[in-house]
Amino acid sequence: MRNDISGTVHGPTVQAERIGSVSFQQAPAPFLVPGAPVPRALPSPPRHFTDRRCELDELEALLAQDDDAPKVVVLCGSGGIGKSATVLHWATGLARRYDGGQLHVDLRGESTATALSPSVVLVRFLHALGMDPRWVPADEGAQAERFRTLTAGRRLLTVLDNAHSVPQVLPLLSAAPGSLTLITSRRRLPKLLREKGAHHIELGPLEPPDAELLLTRIAHGRDAAGVRAVAERCAGHPLALCMAGERVAVRPHLSWQRLESDMAQHQEPAAEHGPADPVPGIADASYADLSPEAARLYRLAGLRPWPSVTVAAAAKLTDVPEPRAAELLEELADIHLLQETAPGRYRFHDLIRAHAEQRALHEEGPARSAAAVRRLLLHHLDTAVAADACVIPGRWHLGPAYPRITAAPPAYASPAEALDRLAAERENLAEAVRTAAEYGHDDLTWQLCEALWGLYLRMGFHQEWKATHRLGVEAAGRTPQTPEAAGRMHAQLGFAHLGLSEFAEAEEEFRAAAAADSACGHTRGESTARESLGLLRLRQGRYEEAENSFALAREAAGQVGDARALALLDHHIGRALAGQGRFAEATAQLEAARERLRSLPDPYNEARVLMSLGETALTAGDPAGAERWLADAAQRMAAEDAVVQQAAIAELRAKAAAVPERAKAFLREALALHERTGAPGAAQVRAELDAME
Structure with a gap:
């Protein structure tokens, strides 16, 4: 199936709105990727796991209970005490009991600043469960509903590592009978215990014999007295023990006595409330040995x-x-x-x-440290720009990095490959936006946001999108040397709101974009802002206002000579006219759009216009005319392997069919295509067929 969101999918199940060379899609229910594997996302357990027998017995006793209710276990303890290692050891041993799959995420809950939002995690989980990324809902509440739907029949094991708060984990809990969610946190999360009946297990330091055993397993130590002395310095703290053991393991000539002496030299004195944290001391000792x-x-x-x-x-x-x-x-x-x-x-x-x-x-000092951070930000920017330039070919870009990157041969063989790279770097890129803003690099902040546009538009992550682009709007407002950046950031932030159906906020941003671009004379940006307002009006069913917005956008696009934008705007205007019932004008407008796209050429978008022509004819009461347009569209979409669009065309052709047998044949075709993609439209088409037969 064509991995492209640049098209409008017609029919009862899908509507895709387009801005420039990209589109915005909605679906009322999830599309599943055919043949998606059962998720097996658990990382490898630690090799030298030691002890925790009492905690494991406690977990087994909980699982042995007769009831089939979903179970939640919260494993809490201080940082570095071994929570993640323990829960992965448990989960790996339990995985065979959970044939519905295993999910895992590090929630990065060390602090509020680093903690992942529930929406980010839900999107990741929905992808793992087989949902086509294009059909993941934008709203966190809808994402949680999809997650519950997809997991309702699964005996699922979920590991939520390093949780920060109860609100962070609540939407991620499977309610399926027999499911198990294992949570680690530095906090007790008592509300989770009260509201979800979670079972609480506190994790403390290892006992001396087990601490010594862990050191021996890592470094194969034979000097019992030396191992004991190092274990005492580590105070049973697994992170410190692992660091100490691995230091000896990679330095065969380092004795346990010498290690203990080094740790004593670097270790802080004990605090009044208890022993000193052993991690800084062993970190200092290890750091001293580095090249x-x-x-x-x-x-x-x-x-x-x-x-x-x-x-x-x-x-x-x-x-x-x-x-x-x-x-x-x-x-x-x-x-x-x-x-x-x-x-x-x-x-x-x-x-x-x-x-x-x-x-x-x-x-390093402040100056060298800041210079290193900027070097890394520039690296992340170049990485993102090189991929983004390939994700949506033909869209216009803003920022000095794009000409430099696009002057070279394409970095990726296909848009899908480029999108995969952006997805792999997404969390680093979001952190790069935050870092650039915190360090006062306004130029890099908004450029990084611009480079994330294709990723967010294709894959969602709308809450993260809003957070990054708010920083982008603020940074662009402080960058007078690039005045057109302000409009660009407002427009992109508006689409994040539009994806969440926050229409008032979207309109505010689109209007701010139009005003900013008009003030600085950035005609291309103003055209995009006006087009965005028109797409918002189409979503709202305000067709006359949509037509006016598209006309203003078209006037601006004509001034810059953007042939692609003019063709797409002709298509938009045709749809707005059809929405008003002005079918003859709509048909003429759509035919003009088709001719423009044919001359580019752009066969995929030309086929989209043919779909609009067919739908317009059908709505106008001309089923025979509709069939002519739709037959042509079907042939072209088949050549593009655009399965979703082919299904929508088949449904329209069923409505246009003159005899019931022909309508049923088209519905069977639509059903087969829907089943190929796992589309929810299959249920509706199947019901229509049953009613006819």
Whole structure:
């Protein structure tokens, strides 16, 4: 099926509104990707997991209860105490019991600033459960409903790691009988215990024998006295124990006694309320052993809470070739200063990152630290621009990075490949927007937002979209040297609101975009803003106002000579005229749009216009004329492998059919196409067929 959101899908199930060279789609129920696998998203469990027998027995006793009610377990404890390792060990052992699949997410709940929103996680889960990204709802409430629908018949195991609050996890709980949700958090989440009957388990330090066993398993230690001394320094803290053990494991000549001495030298004195946190001490000791290049990477990578650090990002931070950057990342991972979360991707435990940030501020100073952050922001911008330029070919771009990138050969073989890269870097790019805004890099803030446009339009993440583009609007307003950026940011933020059906907010942003572009003489931007207002009016059924907006947009597009925009606006105007019942004028307008698109050429959008012509004829009471347009559209959409559109055309042709048998044949065709995509329209078409037969 064509992975393209640039078309308008007609018919009862789908409507796609278009701005420029992209579109905005809605669907009343989820489309499932045919053949989507059952999610098996659990990361590998830790190799050297030790103890937690009492907690595991407690979990098994809970699962042994006869009732089939959904179960929620909250495992809480301090940072680095081993919650994630414990829950992954549990989940891996339990996975075979949950044939509906396993979901996993790190909620990044160390702080309010880093915590993922429920909407971001729901979108990720819906994708994992097989929903076509184009049909994921924009509204968080609707996303939660889809999640409950898709999981209702699944015996599902979900791991919500590092939760920040009850509101963050409530929409992510499966209500299916027999399901299990395992949650880790530094907070007790008592409301979850009260409202959902969650079972609470507190995790503390390892007992001395188990702490020593963990060290021995990691480093194969044989000096019992030395192992015991290091274990005592680590105070049973699993993160500190892992760091200490791996330090010995990668340095065969480092004795346990020497390690304990190093830890004693760096460890802070005990606090009044209890023993000192062992993590900073072992982090200092490990840091002292790093090569100069690895130490510098450690410092600079820790300046921001990046969701992941890639090899390319590490190379930019340290100004070394990527093969050397990969070696430095491995050096840090070998002693547990970084964790490898996927091939070529690493992240800090937040306690370790805090240590790295302090080392950077102390050794690099504010100026060099800020310069390193800007280097990495530029890297993320170039990465995003190179992909975004391929996602929606033909759309106009704003910002100095695009001419530089697009002057080179395309970086990706297809829009789908480029979109995959943007999706893989999405969390880093959202953090880059926040970082650029916090560091006062207004030019980079709005440019990063511009580079995220294709990703958000294709895949949603509307709450994140609003958050990033609010920063973009603010930054553009402080960038007088690029006045056209303000209108661009307002328009893009308006579409985030439109996707959430926040029509008043969308209109406010579109009007602000039109005013900003008019004030600075940015005619292309003003055309887009007017077009956006017209699409809003189409959504609202205010067809005369939509026509007026499109006419103003067309006038501006004519001034800049944008042939593609003129053709698409002709199509929009035709739809607005049809909505008013002015069928003859609509037909003439749509035929003009078709001729423009034919001359470009643009066969896909030409087929879209043929669909609009057919629907207009059908509504006007000319089924024979409708069939002529729709037959042509069907042939062209088949050539494009646009299955969703083919199904919509078949439904329209069924309505235009002169005899019942022909109508049933088209409905059977539509049903087969809907079933190929898992579309919800299949149920309606099946009901129509049953009624006819």
